[in-house]
Amino acid sequence: MILLALPNKGRISEPVNKVLEKAGLKIMVQGRSLFAQTVDEEIKVMFARAKDIPEFVADGVADVGVTGYDLVLERGVEDKVEFLLDFNFGKARLVIAAPEDSNINSIDDLRNGMKIATEFPNLTRKYLKSRGLNLEIIELSGATEIAPFIGVADLISDLTSTGTTLRLNHLKIVDEIVSSTTRLIANKESLKDEKKRKKINQIVTGIKSVLYAETKRLIMMNAPKDRIEEIRKIIPGMSGPTISEVLSDKGMVAIHAVVDEKEVFPLVNKLEELGARDILVIPIERIL
Numbered sequence: 001m002i003l004l005a006l007p008n009k010g011r012i013s014e015p016v017n018k019v020l021e022k023a024g025l026k027i028m029v030q031g032r033s034l035f036a037q038t039v040d041e042e043i044k045v046m047f048a049r050a051k052d053i054p055e056f057v058a059d060g061v062a063d064v065g066v067t068g069y070d071l072v073l074e075r076g077v078e079d080k081v082e083f084l085l086d087f088n089f090g091k092a093r094l095v096i097a098a099p100e101d102s103n104i105n106s107i108d109d110l111r112n113g114m115k116i117a118t119e120f121p122n123l124t125r126k127y128l129k130s131r132g133l134n135l136e137i138i139e140l141s142g143a144t145e146i147a148p149f150i151g152v153a154d155l156i157s158d159l160t161s162t163g164t165t166l167r168l169n170h171l172k173i174v175d176e177i178v179s180s181t182t183r184l185i186a187n188k189e190s191l192k193d194e195k196k197r198k199k200i201n202q203i204v205t206g207i208k209s210v211l212y213a214e215t216k217r218l219i220m221m222n223a224p225k226d227r228i229e230e231i232r233k234i235i236p237g238m239s240g241p242t243i244s245e246v247l248s249d250k251g252m253v254a255i256h257a258v259v260d261e262k263e264v265f266p267l268v269n270k271l272e273e274l275g276a277r278d279i280l281v282i283p284i285e286r287i288l
C-alpha cells in the first residue's frame with residue numbers, strides 16, 4: 001500500500017488533482033475527509049497543507065507527496081527525500097525585495113542587523129548566512145509585502161511569479177534566493193521496498209504521460225496523395241505520420257500525426273498551402 005500526500009488547499013491543489021485524474025488515478029473524496037481511496041486499491045491519498053507535506057514524506061508518514069520545491073527547502077529535508085518529477089507549474093521565485101525608493105539595490109547593500117520579513121525564515125536565514133550576512137528575521141504567515149511600509153522590516157523575502165504583487169506594493173527585487181516549481185517527492189525507505197517502488201513508478205509514469213501529452217496535439221487531415229512526400233517532410237510525428245486511404249476519394253489520403261503544440265500554428269498554414277483539407281487539431285490526454 002502506498003500513501004500519497006496531496007495539498008488540500010492553496011494554488012497547486014487543483015492543478016495537481018487534475019493531472020492525477022487525467023492519469024486515470026481517480027480519487028474518491030468523501031466530503032471534507034482528509035483521507036481518500038483511489039481507483040487503485042493499493043494507492044491511498046491523504047490531504048495536508050503543501051507546507052507540511054515535505055516533513056510527512058521525509059518522516060515516512062506518507063510514501064510520496066506533491067509539494068513545492070521551496071517548501072521542501074524551507075523544511076530542510078531536501079536530502080531526506082527523492083525528487084521524482086517536476087510538474088512545471090506552481091512556478092515562483094523566492095526573492096529578496098526592498099522598497100522602490102530605498103537605496104538597497106543589491107545583496108551588497110544589505111547590512112547585519114537589518115530586518116527582513118518572510119514566510120520562509122529557514123531558507124532566508126540559510127541563504128543570507130551563505131553570503132556572510134546575519135539579518136534579523138521577522139517571521140510572518142502571509143501578506144509579507146506590507147512589512148516595510150508599516151515599519152516592521154527593512155526588506156522582505158517573498159515569492160514572486162508574475163511580479164504584480166511586488167509592483168503593486170512598490171517593491172523592487174534585490175536578489176534571488178531560489179526558483180521553485182511543484183514536485184513529486186518520495187520517502188527514500190519507501191523506494192527501497194520493491195513492492196512500493198513498483199507502485200510509485202506507476203504513479204510517476206501516469207503523471208509523466210499526462211504532462212508530456214499536454215505539450216502535444218494530434219493533427220488529422222485529408223491531403224492529396226501526390227503531396228504526401230512534401231507533407232511527410234514537415235510533420236515528423238512520433239514514429240512518422242500515419243497515412244490511410246480515403247475510400248470516397250481515390251486522390252486523397254487521411255494523415256494523422258502527433259506534433260508539438262508550439263509547432264501547430266505554422267504547421268497548419270503550411271499544410272493548407274500543400275492542399276490539406278479538413279484539418280483537425282485535437283488535445284491528447286496521455287502519451288505512454
Ligand SMILES: Nc1ncnc2c1ncn2[C@@H]1O[C@H](COP(=O)(O)OP(=O)(O)OP(=O)(O)O)[C@@H](O)[C@H]1O
Pocket residue numbers: 007009010011012049050051067068069070071089090091092142159160161162180181182
Ligand atoms: N504566485 C505564485 N505563483 C505560482 N506559484 C506560487 C505562487 N505563490 C506560491 N506559489 C507556490 O505554491 C506552492 C503552494 O503553496 P501554498 O500551499 O502555501 O499555496 P498558496 O496558494 O500560497 O496558499 P496559502 O497562501 O493560502 O497558504 C508553493 O510551493 C509556492 O511556491
Ligand SMILES: O=P(O)(O)OC[C@H]1O[C@H](OP(=O)(O)OP(=O)(O)O)[C@H](O)[C@@H]1O
Pocket residue numbers: 141142143144145158159160161162163164165166
Ligand atoms: O508575482 P505574483 O504573481 O503577484 O505572485 C506573488 C504573490 O503570490 C503569493 O501570495 P499568495 O497569493 O499565496 O498569498 P499569501 O501571501 O497569503 O501567501 C506570494 O506570497 C506573493 O504575494
Ligand SMILES: [Mg+2]
Pocket residue numbers: none
Ligand atoms: Mg501563499
